[in-house]
Amino acid sequence: MHELPVEPGGVDRVARAGHRVLDVGSGSGWTTAILATLGAEVTGVELVPHLVAMGRAHLREAGVDATIEQAAPGVLGLPALAPFDRVLVSADLGRMPDALVDQLAAGGRLVAPVAGSMVVVDLVVGSPEVRVDGTGYAFVPLRD
Numbered sequence: 787m788h789e790l791p792v793e794p795g796g797v798d799r800v801a802r803a804g805h806r807v808l809d810v811g812s813g814s815g816w817t818t819a820i821l822a823t824l825g826a827e828v829t830g831v832e833l834v835p836h837l838v839a840m841g842r843a844h845l846r847e848a849g850v851d852a853t854i855e856q857a858a859p860g861v862l863g864l865p866a867l868a869p870f871d872r873v874l875v876s877a878d879l880g881r882m883p884d885a886l887v888d889q890l891a892a893g894g895r896l897v898a899p900v901a902g903s904m905v906v907v908d909l910v911v912g913s914p915e916v917r918v919d920g921t922g923y924a925f926v927p928l929r930d
Contacts, residue, residue, distance in 0.1 A: 804827075806827050808830075810830075810863055810874065810886065811831075811928055812876070813841060819845055819852065829864060830853065862885040863885060868891075873886050873895075878926070880900065881900065883900070886898065899925045904920045
């Protein structure tokens with residue numbers, strides 16, 4: 787099993803204190819909680835109602851200052867709350883998530899599995915720079 791691409795000393799690649807972070811496919815809230823403990827302002831978004839309730843309960847029980855919002859069917863991410871410094875996706879879209887790239891702040895970074903590859907998109911001077919940071923990843927499909 788692969789994990790989020792975080793190397794020792796490089797946790798800011800994913801999120802750091804002061805970042806506004808969107809956790810897409812937040813599920814049980816585990817990743818949302820970890821990102822919040824790094825000092826980021828984290829909002830999770832989840833489509834499955836019982837997972838929204840579970841994730842919110844887990845955050846509350848752990849005393850983690852983060853939120854999880856119910857995703858709107860057909861809407862990817864939370865465009866009304868954008869921009870975000872980081873957008874992390876925990877499910878595979880199978881294609882480049884342009885709607886999520888559009889939610890990045892200047893200098894922002896998106897990390898998402900796309901068709902089995904871990905894709906990193908950095909928004910540099912308004913233009914996305916895309917690279918693949920590994921292959922062979924397996925994630926559940928993201929439903930939008």
